[in-house]
Amino acid sequence: xxxxxxxxxxxxxxxxxxxxxxxxxxxxxxxxxxxxxxxxxxxxxxxxxxxxxxxxxxxxxxxxxxxxxxxxxxxxxxxxxxxxxxxxxxxxxxxxxxxxxxxxxxxxxxxxxxxxxxxxxxxxxxxxxxxxxxxxxxxxxxxxxxxxxxxxxxxxxxxxxxxxxxxxxxxxxxxxxxxxxxxxxxxxxxxxxxxxxxxxxxxxxxxxxxxxxxxxxxxxxxxxxxxxxxxxxxxxxxxxxxxxxxxxxxxxxxxxxxxxxxxxxxxxxxxxxxxxxxxxxxxxxxxxxxxxxxxxxxxxxxxxxxxxxxxxxxxxxxxxxxx
Ligand code: PBG
Ligand code: ZN
Numbered sequence: 496x497x498x499x500x501x502x503x504x505x506x507x508x509x510x511x512x513x514x515x516x517x518x519x520x521x522x523x524x525x526x527x528x529x530x531x532x533x534x535x536x537x538x539x540x541x542x543x544x545x546x547x548x549x550x551x552x553x554x555x556x557x558x559x560x561x562x563x564x565x566x567x568x569x570x571x572x573x574x575x576x577x578x579x580x581x582x583x584x585x586x587x588x589x590x591x592x593x594x595x596x597x598x599x600x601x602x603x604x605x606x607x608x609x610x611x612x613x614x615x616x617x618x619x620x621x622x623x624x625x626x627x628x629x630x631x632x633x634x635x636x637x638x639x640x641x642x643x644x645x646x647x648x649x650x651x652x653x654x655x656x657x658x659x660x661x662x663x664x665x666x667x668x669x670x671x672x673x674x675x676x677x678x679x680x681x682x683x684x685x686x687x688x689x690x691x692x693x694x695x696x697x698x699x700x701x702x703x704x705x706x707x708x709x710x711x712x713x714x715x716x717x718x719x720x721x722x723x724x725x726x727x728x729x730x731x732x733x734x735x736x737x738x739x740x741x742x743x744x745x746x747x748x749x750x751x752x753x754x755x756x757x758x759x760x761x762x763x764x765x766x767x768x769x770x771x772x773x774x775x776x777x778x779x780x781x782x783x784x785x786x787x788x789x790x791x792x793x794x795x796x797x798x799x800x801x802x803x804x805x806x807x808x809x810x811x812x813x814x815x816x817x818x
Contacts, residue, residue, distance in 0.1 A: 753798025
């Protein structure tokens with residue numbers, strides 16, 4: 496006698512009946528790169544079909560997203576001017592702040608998430624301020640508070656700090672609360688590894704560090720225990736949503752986080768993961784649609800409630816077509 500597990504795989508209807516992982520556009524967030532300037536829509540060389548877009552060209556993009564049924568977006572800014580302290584990041588008239596205002600005035604239904612960090616705005620490309628080559632934690636917190644507050648004032652629906660300074664969630668929560676934004680959620684990039692998978696993003700956002708790396712603040716992927724400390728800290732400090740980043744190579748971590756907490760868990764399917772899939776499918780080596788959907792289910796199965804992905808538009812098109 497043996498167990499015939501194939502019984503429940505005998506037809507598509509049977510398989511659909513017993514499947515227990517769902518996937519919906521509702522759970523996706525699509526990242527957008529907004530560049531300061533006029534009439535810009537430039538494809539990012541290492542990220543096929545992803546663009547840097549100026550605010551005056553944003554409307555066509557948002558119409559497309561709306562039409563596709565994508566409801567949530569994550570904004571990154573590319574300023575014209577960078578300096579040592581990243582001041583464009585907390586300028587109330589900065590590129591992301593203006594983009595939020597534009598989106599909220601024309602398309603109020605989009606849920607707008609903003610990346611709170613300084614690396615796109617600093618001349619040295621690090622996620623905070625420096626003394627020599629040392630990244631100063633507590634001094635950086637003050638600037639991150641200003642970034643988050645300026646996004647809140649412009650109308651962001653969620654702020655998402657990605658800097659990996661200690662105490663940033665507490666600092667940002669305090670500033671938001673003091674200024675009346677008690678109901679604005681924080682999505683913390685809690686478990687963020689120092690990863691080569693961010694390479695294409697750094698091309699896109701022009702944010703590669705000018706010297707050194709991010710290993711003194713982003714996490715070491717050779718450790719399988721420290722992620723729970725990060726998650727605990729951020730929840731205690733007031734994070735509402737906990738993110739793990741990168742995505743696919745870290746599904747064990749996603750599972751560990753999802754099993755440990757009751758907050759929603761987000762996963763960032765990052766630029767390098769996207770670019771690898773795009774490159775292989777351009778070469779005809781893989782079936783893009785099938786690979787992407789398999790990856791999406793894998794991330795959901797590991798416990799991700801929310802998936803941040805550059806594939807969102809393609810997925811929406813496939814869903815529309817009926818896959
Ligand atoms: C900024 C930030 C990065 C990403 C999201 N926010 C880059 C980094 O930390 O170097 C990476 C996103 C991606 O690779 O798609 N701190
Ligand atoms: Zn950063």
